[in-house]
Amino acid sequence: MKVRLLTSLLMGIALFLPAAAQNAAQELPSAPSAVQQNNQPRPAPPPQATPPAPQSSGGQTAVTKPAQSEATPAVPAQTEQSQNAAARSAEPASNPPAESPSQDDAVLTLRRTVNEVHLVFTVTDKHGHYIKDLKKNDFKILDDNKPPEEIRSFRSETDLPLQVGLLIDASNSVRERFKFEQEAAIEFLNQTIRRKYDQAFVIGFDVTPEVTQDFTDDTEKLSVGIRMLRPGGGTALYDAVYYACRDKLLKQPQAGPMRRAIILLSDGDDNQSHVTREEAIEMAQRAEVSVYTISTNLAGSGGHGDKILERIAEATGGRSYVPFQITEVANSFAAIQEELRSQYAVAYKPAAFRSDGHYRTIEVQANLKGLRVRSRKGYYAPNQ
Numbered sequence: 001m002k003v004r005l006l007t008s009l010l011m012g013i014a015l016f017l018p019a020a021a022q023n024a025a026q027e028l029p030s031a032p033s034a035v036q037q038n039n040q041p042r043p044a045p046p047p048q049a050t051p052p053a054p055q056s057s058g059g060q061t062a063v064t065k066p067a068q069s070e071a072t073p074a075v076p077a078q079t080e081q082s083q084n085a086a087a088r089s090a091e092p093a094s095n096p097p098a099e100s101p102s103q104d105d106a107v108l109t110l111r112r113t114v115n116e117v118h119l120v121f122t123v124t125d126k127h128g129h130y131i132k133d134l135k136k137n138d139f140k141i142l143d144d145n146k147p148p149e150e151i152r153s154f155r156s157e158t159d160l161p162l163q164v165g166l167l168i169d170a171s172n173s174v175r176e177r178f179k180f181e182q183e184a185a186i187e188f189l190n191q192t193i194r195r196k197y198d199q200a201f202v203i204g205f206d207v208t209p210e211v212t213q214d215f216t217d218d219t220e221k222l223s224v225g226i227r228m229l230r231p232g233g234g235t236a237l238y239d240a241v242y243y244a245c246r247d248k249l250l251k252q253p254q255a256g257p258m259r260r261a262i263i264l265l266s267d268g269d270d271n272q273s274h275v276t277r278e279e280a281i282e283m284a285q286r287a288e289v290s291v292y293t294i295s296t297n298l299a300g301s302g303g304h305g306d307k308i309l310e311r312i313a314e315a316t317g318g319r320s321y322v323p324f325q326i327t328e329v330a331n332s333f334a335a336i337q338e339e340l341r342s343q344y345a346v347a348y349k350p351a352a353f354r355s356d357g358h359y360r361t362i363e364v365q366a367n368l369k370g371l372r373v374r375s376r377k378g379y380y381a382p383n384q
Helices: 002-027 034-039 080-090 103-114 172-192 219-227 237-249 277-286 304-316 328-340
Strands: 117-124 139-143 150-157 162-169 199-205 209-216 259-266 290-295 343-349 359-366 372-374 378-380
Touching: 117 359, 139 343, 162 172, 162 219, 162 237, 172 219, 172 259, 172 328, 199 219, 199 237, 209 219, 209 237, 237 259, 237 277, 259 304, 259 328, 277 304, 277 378, 290 304, 290 328, 359 372
Parallel strands: 162 199, 162 259, 259 290
Antiparallel strands: 117 343, 117 372, 139 359, 150 343, 199 209, 359 378
């Protein structure tokens, strides 16, 4: 009897277990649908070792990247949605914006920019006093002997930013008065250069030009650059002017209308240059630089060196100063400072202009009698 009851109990348990398992399986959450799977980020593939880069055949040793270590986390793979979005953003736009300029417009803009001359000049009366209140109709401008096709702007400028190069003759011929000239030059820069507005550099020259202070608006650094100069050797004056125009001022960027000038302190006697005087003048004209000269000859004007300095200044729209005694050097610097702050600026479109690289003359005349206009004598048209 007991054996039959035990047997029946075991058979009941065997029948109950499959049914319970089936009910438990029905209560588990179902697997995600196919759409849900596409919206879920896919697991990142296992990191793979990066194959070594091939050796270079050009004579240089190729650098191979080490294989990625297992400790380095792999970059998560993009979802299909993000991959599709990236692919769409990488496709070029079929319809460019209507505002974008065409290639022809860009060329025309360049031509309009080239076909404009910017000129700075000063006006003095018969006593040498600066006249600052004249109007556009008080002047006549001739470009290659023809009036401009159009005057685009005219204004009196007393505050133009300056880019100034101070060139100091450090040859043996100026040894006796060199110290005083240094101090006068330092005072000039302290009075002229304004922080965050003007810039200047210092070059001393004997056989070769030497930059002792590059472009800066810090007058303390400029003063140190001047005091570093020591006299000795020959005189390569033309090389110094040529170098300062070509390698310094011509390469210095301009953010707008600006006055470029060189202050040249020398006796004018060149005996070491590789370029000629006229080549130095031409480079100054190409860089649109006015050269102001201060003679260190104290025997009076009229000597050979003074005539050279006068020629350089006259051809570039600057001015030549010949002090009769050493104390007048400071007065010459003060006069240059006043002139740099007393000028007119005009922009015009020349008539019959051609981009042929030729030299074009400039002449500015005042319609009022007794006035003298000082400007550069011409410029070189750009090559096409």
